[in-house]
Amino acid sequence: MKIEQIINKCKELSFDLDFSYAKNWKQEKPNRILVGFMPVYFPRELVHAANGLAIGILGSGDRKQIIKGDAFYQSYICHIPRGIIELALDGNLDGIDGFIFPSICDVIRNLSGMFKVLKKGAFIKYLDYPQNFSDKTGGTFYINELKHVLSEITKINGAEVTDEMLWNSICLYNKNRELIEEIYDIKQQYPWRLSMEDLYHVLRAGMVMPVEEHNRILEEVLDSINANIGEPMDKIRVVVTGAFCEQPPIGLIKTIEMAGCYIIDDDFLSGSRWIQGNITTDDSNDPLEAISRAYLTRSRFSASVYSIGDKKGKSLVSLARRRRADGIIFAAPSFCDPALFDAPMLQKECDGSDLRYISFQYSENTGQYKVIKEQVGAFSDSIKLWEEPVINN
Amino acid sequence: MAAEVIKEKSMILQKEMIAKLFDDLSSAKDTGKKVVYTFVPGNLSELIHAFDMLPVYPEINALQSGMRKQSGSYIRDAEKFGFSEDVCTYVKCDIGMMLNGNIGPTGKKLPDPDLLLLSYTGCFTFMKWFENLEQLYPGVPVAMIHTPYQEGGKITPEMTEYMVKQLREDVIPKMEKVSGKKYDETKLKHILEDAAKTEDLIVKIFDTTKNSPSPIDAYFAGVYYIGPINIGFRGTPESVEYYTELYREILERVRLGLGPVTPEGEVTERYRLVVEGPPNWTSFREFWKLFYDHGAVIVASSYTKVGGLYDDGFRHDSTRPLESLSEYCMNCYTNLNLPQRISHLKKCVTDYRADGLLVNSIKSCNSFSAGQLLMMRAIEEDMEIPVGFIESDLVDPRYFSYSNIKNRLDSYFQMLEQRKIITKEIKQNIPAQTGI
Ligand code: SF4
Numbered sequence: 028m029k030i031e032q033i034i035n036k037c038k039e040l041s042f043d044l045d046f047s048y049a050k051n052w053k054q055e056k057p058n059r060i061l062v063g064f065m066p067v068y069f070p071r072e073l074v075h076a077a078n079g080l081a082i083g084i085l086g087s088g089d090r091k092q093i094i095k096g097d098a099f100y101q102s103y104i105c106h107i108p109r110g111i112i113e114l115a116l117d118g119n120l121d122g123i124d125g126f127i128f129p130s131i132c133d134v135i136r137n138l139s140g141m142f143k144v145l146k147k148g149a150f151i152k153y154l155d156y157p158q159n160f161s162d163k164t165g166g167t168f169y170i171n172e173l174k175h176v177l178s179e180i181t182k183i184n185g186a187e188v189t190d191e192m193l194w195n196s197i198c199l200y201n202k203n204r205e206l207i208e209e210i211y212d213i214k215q216q217y218p219w220r221l222s223m224e225d226l227y228h229v230l231r232a233g234m235v236m237p238v239e240e241h242n243r244i245l246e247e248v249l250d251s252i253n254a255n256i257g258e259p260m261d262k263i264r265v266v267v268t269g270a271f272c273e274q275p276p277i278g279l280i281k282t283i284e285m286a287g288c289y290i291i292d293d294d295f296l297s298g299s300r301w302i303q304g305n306i307t308t309d310d311s312n313d314p315l316e317a318i319s320r321a322y323l324t325r326s327r328f329s330a331s332v333y334s335i336g337d338k339k340g341k342s343l344v345s346l347a348r349r350r351r352a353d354g355i356i357f358a359a360p361s362f363c364d365p366a367l368f369d370a371p372m373l374q375k376e377c378d379g380s381d382l383r384y385i386s387f388q389y390s391e392n393t394g395q396y397k398v399i400k401e402q403v404g405a406f407s408d409s410i411k412l413w414e415e416p417v418i419n420n
Numbered sequence: 421m422a423a424e425v426i427k428e429k430s431m432i433l434q435k436e437m438i439a440k441l442f443d444d445l446s447s448a449k450d451t452g453k454k455v456v457y458t459f460v461p462g463n464l465s466e467l468i469h470a471f472d473m474l475p476v477y478p479e480i481n482a483l484q485s486g487m488r489k490q491s492g493s494y495i496r497d498a499e500k501f502g503f504s505e506d507v508c509t510y511v512k513c514d515i516g517m518m519l520n521g522n523i524g525p526t527g528k529k530l531p532d533p534d535l536l537l538l539s540y541t542g543c544f545t546f547m548k549w550f551e552n553l554e555q556l557y558p559g560v561p562v563a564m565i566h567t568p569y570q571e572g573g574k575i576t577p578e579m580t581e582y583m584v585k586q587l588r589e590d591v592i593p594k595m596e597k598v599s600g601k602k603y604d605e606t607k608l609k610h611i612l613e614d615a616a617k618t619e620d621l622i623v624k625i626f627d628t629t630k631n632s633p634s635p636i637d638a639y640f641a642g643v644y645y646i647g648p649i650n651i652g653f654r655g656t657p658e659s660v661e662y663y664t665e666l667y668r669e670i671l672e673r674v675r676l677g678l679g680p681v682t683p684e685g686e687v688t689e690r691y692r693l694v695v696e697g698p699p700n701w702t703s704f705r706e707f708w709k710l711f712y713d714h715g716a717v718i719v720a721s722s723y724t725k726v727g728g729l730y731d732d733g734f735r736h737d738s739t740r741p742l743e744s745l746s747e748y749c750m751n752c753y754t755n756l757n758l759p760q761r762i763s764h765l766k767k768c769v770t771d772y773r774a775d776g777l778l779v780n781s782i783k784s785c786n787s788f789s790a791g792q793l794l795m796m797r798a799i800e801e802d803m804e805i806p807v808g809f810i811e812s813d814l815v816d817p818r819y820f821s822y823s824n825i826k827n828r829l830d831s832y833f834q835m836l837e838q839r840k841i842i843t844k845e846i847k848q849n850i851p852a853q854t855g856i
């Protein structure tokens with residue numbers, strides 16, 4: 028397939044709110060299972076090893092009119108749960124066997140209870156990630172949580188999950204993350220070779236298809252951007268942060284890039300990039316223990332993970348430095364306590380490191396970008412006109 | 421209504437206890453007492469006492485600022501500092517107060533913390549709150565204990581074990597270091613015995629609303645009653661004394677057939693309600709008046725259980741000290757899953773023979789508010805009782821719209837009234853049961 032065709036396929040799949048690709052996959056063979064997970068991170072390896080496909084449920088974006096969902100939420104709650112409830116009530120999620128709600132905030136936590144009340148899926152699991160990072164304490168607790176998830180899945184399809192199968196799945200997702208990081212590395216050097224809009228679609232499509240297939244797509248994308256394509260433009264290089272859960276609409280991502288920025292790193296779909304580096308037997312010979320250790324020691328920084336000592340601020344600055352960013356865009360969903368409480372702390376760190384930034388709020392169904400375009404444009408111009416260019420060495 | 425409210429002995433006792441705590445806090449740096457900042461839900465006050473340290477509760481400061489009409493400017497200062505208008509105003513109020521010198525409710529400066537104890541129960545925002553506090557107090561040790569959520573509707577042995585390990589490996593060693601004292605389990609056990617006595621008493625107190633008329637308002641007065649148990653006195657002899665006296669006074673009201681006391685005297689009970697959600701603090705009196713003017717008495721509320729839920733039998737247990745501290749944390753109201761919260765509210769409606777349920781949805785508080793509309797619907801459908809809905813905020817005066825709330829409450833009370841008339845008519849038209 029040509030790269031344009033691949034990207035078009037990803038475009039279609041990433042916003043297929045019926046999840047028909049995944050549902051067809053399930054029908055192809057007996058005892059396959061679909062597990063939907065809410066943002067941000069979920070170790071999809073578990074589902075893969077148990078003859079299943081984990082699919083990301085990332086809201087309905089600006090692709091679905093919300094009618095019922097608004098009746099379930101007060102105006103001062105973010106938008107993503109409305110979209111998810113709308114999908115659930117309209118039957119879009121029928122055929123998905125179970126649902127995982129990672130412990131990222133009170134809204135997602137309570138959404139798990141709403142799914143219970145509405146009796147959606149054969150199991151509903153609020154996955155309590157440890158906020159204690161010691162191996163013996165947080166790790167033991169987390170491994171229990173993972174075993175619980177596995178038992179819920181195997182109760183449905185009777186799958187026997189061996190260590191070997193888990194390692195096989197771990198390797199496939201290691202490969203997936205490696206390829207994604209390679210793409211980001213190239214994009215950092217040659218951001219004009221792949222727009223953020225295209226990359227976003229490619230990554231988001233990976234949330235609804237088997238990892239084997241996604242790895243092939245990523246390899247093709249990598250091949251294509253390894254070639255010298257496109258022309259550099261006079262844009263600044265930015266890292267976007269704060270958008271880890273409710274996703275910005277594509278229009279917003281395009282607006283940032285059209286207003287004079289190359290997005291060279293972001294936290295849009297950070298679940299697919301959560302663990303940094305590979306999960307290997309160096310972590311442990313036991314696959315669940317290895318997944319747990321990787322989580323405890325090599326998670327990305329995120330507003331949903333407890334961290335003191337200003338580690339998050341330092342991580343953001345170091346990411347920006349590593350990516351040779353000219354500035355940072357704080358883009359957080361409206362009413363998102365985790366992202367919005369992080370922002371002042373992170374911004375303080377940026378101030379101390381002479382990193383320029385702007386911030387704004389959005390919602391997954393934001394339709395007007397004029398103000399943001401002006402703000403981003405002014406930011407880009409000010410950096411281009413007044414700042415020393417970042418030395419590319 | 422009676423013209424004058426006479427201060428009961430319990431009120432005087434409470435006042436003295438709180439005044440002493442704030443006195444101790446203001447002199448802590450001189451007396452060498454160590455100060456722990458922590459939160460109400462899932463508070464480990466018994467453990468803090470076991471190390472002879474003093475607790476400070478940022479939420480209590482925030483609500484006090486709200487009642488003293490200072491929260492508005494604190495919140496604006498925090499917003500100027502960089503916090504979004506969208507986020508929890510308790511946090512912003514507290515941070516605004518710190519930015520303004522950290523003057524406590526008695527007008528004296530609160531001491532800086534020696535330990536930040538993050539026992540975050542039932543709310544993620546606590547975690548963000550402490551991450552921010554840690555930046556405001558750099559270098560102060562932080563002890564964190566992660567309380568697992570009751571996602572499966574129960575506390576499993578693994579959850580308890582996880583918490584106990586955190587207490588042993590992180591919280592207690594940090595407390596030992598900060599206080600300079602060894603962990604003394606015998607001392608903790610004695611404190612827990614008093615905690616259990618206090619819990620027995622508070623359950624009995626809130627159970628008196630089963631009487632008609634209810635002798636107390638379990639929400640508007642309830643928030644005063646839970647003061648001592650929530651702000652660190654739970655395991656103290658003073659608290660046993662306070663609650664014994666309070667219970668005695670309430671039983672006396674029951675004996676005399678008296679209704680609840682309000683700022684304007686005694687109220688004649690017309691409607692019995694269960695309330696879900698915290699109150700508004702900035703216009704607390706006006707808010708309360710909107711209820712008692714209509715004879716609406718709150719016979720049970722979920723908010724009085726955020727600092728601990730004891731109705732279902734949980735008690736701190738001196739024979740299992742760390743286990744029971746952990747179970748206490750996991751059992752606070754907002755750490756229950758939604759189906760549990762629904763059954764709890766339904767049980768309250770039934771047990772306290774309420775005429776309806778009212779939800780005060782708080783803008784700041786996702787922990788409470790997300791899902792409340794579905795909870796309401798489920799309860800309404802299941803119990804066929806009138807369910808009302810109002811919106812306000814804890815401490816942000818910009819989100820207390822008196823007329824809006826009044827209009828909604830007026831219609832709600834009308835609904836309750838009509839229902840009373842209909843029920844009465846039905847009862848009159850049904851021939852008397854002859855018995856079998
Ligand atoms: S957008 Fe923020 S507040 Fe809303 S569900 Fe996601 S993390 Fe929670």
Ligand code: SF4
Nearest residue numbers: 508510543545785786
């Ligand atoms: S969100 Fe609610 S429970 Fe959490 S700190 Fe704010 S007011 Fe308290």
